Amino acid sequence: MAIFTNSERCENCRSRSFLFDLISEQDQEILDRAKQEVSFNAGEIIFKQGAMLTHVVCVTTGLAKIYFEGLDKKNLVLRLVKPSELVGGPGMFVDQRHHYSLGAVEDTRVCFIEIGLYRELVFRNKPLAHEVMARESHHRIEMYEKLVNLTQKQMPGRVAEALIYLSTQVYESLKFQCTISRQELADLTAMSKESAIRILKDLKxxxxxxxxxxxxxxxxxxxxxxxxxxG
Amino acid sequence: MAIFTNSERCENCRSRSFLFDLISEQDQEILDRAKQEVSFNAGEIIFKQGAMLTHVVCVTTGLAKIYFEGLDKKNLVLRLVKPSELVGGPGMFVDQRHHYSLGAVEDTRVCFIEIGLYRELVFRNKPLAHEVMARESHHRIEMYEKLVNLTQKQMPGRVAEALIYLSTQVYESLKFQCTISRQELADLTAMSKESAIRILKDLKxxxxxxxxxxxxxxxxxxxxxxxxxxG
DNA sequence: CGTTTACATTGACAAATATCAATGAGCCTG
DNA sequence: CAGGCTCATTGATATTTGTCAATGTAAACG
Incomplete structure (x- = not known):
């Protein structure tokens, strides 16, 4: 886990967040100087559920998973995060803690943005505030759908759903190398690893x-x- | 479903939302004149998933359920809503549609606030904006916990959890009249009505x-x- | 009153799903 | 190259949970 402070200027970064385009030029300068880029190896934890929420994170390369650590060390993968996506965390306005973990699925680089700065950017730039609200809401809607998928569909429906998600939202191709493990697929669909494997076989x-x-x-x-x- | 426009002034209303206390006096006046109070019988739908989101709602008496309509007419109760609670809806910043339904569990009165006015109130009054953000975030956190409860716990754990929820968050007493039906308890815990009944019996x-x-x-x-x- | 209606309960059974244990396959490392 | 590691796979089995059908119960209504 090496730190590459300001390895690149945001304006030249292909994976910069939508955030950057919704703030004043002055704020763009500030953000550019303040960001901290860090690289993680596959499997490493970027931030951990329960820890203090001091930064928001923008993924620049690789693939990360947002997951909730539940009972008996069982994890639930809430969502995968691709480059240019921003990960905040609902604790930001509540208790300054992370309520889920972020882990690197592939080798992954992220930019850390200090929470105080992020908050200022949101409050100073109305277009950003709107966009943040819209994205939060969108995730909430997806969460309801996930809740129904996981509680009302049987395993084949859940795995099919997950494959469609991976194809359309994550790898963006009908043919892809599935960089998440079988265990992670199981954590995404709320079933045992063995069941996930068996359903994959059936679909095949x-x-x-x-x-x-x-x-x-x-x-x-x-x-x-x-x-x-x-279902 | 009779309409009682301005049946009472907000400032005298015991069940008024936190919203009222976080806006300017001028806005309080405006809100007071604009709100529309409506009463619903137990079982009636207050607003319906998929319908246009034209108003936010504040429950003033009774008890309502926020529920998601899933597959095969199966519902998932996301949360119960008590008097003085405000129900927005994540579609407000996305597509102007309801993404869940709100139904009256008991005979229930609610005040409707037009969405345009609500949005103005939020943008004009910073304390309100902060509070709205905080509450949204809080619900999101609860949603993650619900997700884990429903996917990782077995039925006895889920029913026990639900009883604790009803006791501490809804009826606010160790001894209560459970005004939700067995079916609604099942919809809250994502299981069949028969299973819910059997678990209740076991706990008894x-x-x-x-x-x-x-x-x-x-x-x-x-x-x-x-x-x-x-679990 | 009897009848209807909705909700609650119970038992028997079938289906879905997890667990456990064993094995295989690939990959790194000394 | 042998050993050890992690991840994937498979089969056998036990557990959990849903479904179906029947019955009970109580409020509502003519």
Whole structure:
């Protein structure tokens, strides 16, 4: 975990957050100087549930997971985070603590932004405030849908749903290398690792996907959607 | 469903929202004139998932449930809403639609506040904006915990959890008349009605609670918490 | 009163899912 | 290259949970 302070200027960064484009030029300068870029190896924790919330984080390369640590060391993956996405945390306005953990799935770089600065940016720049609100709300809606998926669908529907999520939202291709482990897929769909593996096999045998190790290709998206819908 | 426009002045209303106390006197006047109080019978829908989000709602008497309509007409109760609580909806900043339904559990009165006015109030009054953010965040945190409860705990843990919730957050007493039906308890804990009933019976037989129809008394809160913790 | 209606309860059974244990496969490391 | 590591896979089994059908119960109503 090496620190690369100001390794690059935000304005040249391909993975800069939407945040950057919604603040004044003056604030852009401030942010550029204040950010701290850090790289993490796959598997490392970027911030930990329960710890003090001192920074917000923007992922610049790699892939991270937002996960909740539940009972008996079982984790629930709430969402995967791609480059240019900003991760705040609901504790920011409540108790200054993280209420979920952020972990590197692949080797990942992130920029840390100090919470006081972030808050100022939000309050000084109305377009940013609106955008933050909209994104928070959007995540909340996704959370309701996730709640229903996990509580009302059976395993095949949940795995189908997850594969569609990975394809459309994360890897953005029908054919992708699945960099999350089987355990992480299980944590994303709230089931045991063994069950996740068995369902993947079933989907493969029924011909809607091909799976070879980490390589996944969705052959029949319509069929997969049907399975996802039916629960 | 009779309308009682301005049946009472907000400043005299015992169930007025925190909102009222965080805005300027001038805005208090405006709000007082603009609000629309409506009464609903138990079982009626106050607003419906999918419908246009035109108002926010403050419950003044009774009890309401926020629920998500999922697959096969199965509902998931997200939260119960007591008098003086304000219900917005995450669609407010996204697509102007309701993403969950609000239903009257008991006979319930609510005040409707037009969304345009509400938004103005939030943007004009900074203390209110902060408070809204804090409450939203708080609900989000509760949602994560709910997600873990429902996906990682077995049924006895979930029912124990629900009874504690009802006792501490809703009816605010160790002994209460449970005005939600068995079906609604099942929708709150994501299980079938029959399972909910059986677990209640088990809890009764193991002596941690007494149950007689709708009347519930928590005898052994410690024991109930243990069951809830263990999952 | 009997009847209807909605809600609550119970038991028997089937389905879904987790757990446990064993094995395999790939990859690093001394 | 052998050993040790992690992750993936498989089969057998036990547990959890839902479904279905029947019955009970009590308030509501003509």
């Amino acid at each position: 045998e029924s011909g809607v996907v091909t799976i070879d190790g980490n390589f996944v290709e969705i052959i029949d998206m319509k069929g997969l959607e049907d399975i996802s819908q039916k | 037989e193991s002596g941690v609670v007494t149950i007689d129809g709708n009347f519930v008394e928590i005898i052994d809160m410690k024991g109930l918490e243990d069951i809830s913790q263990k």
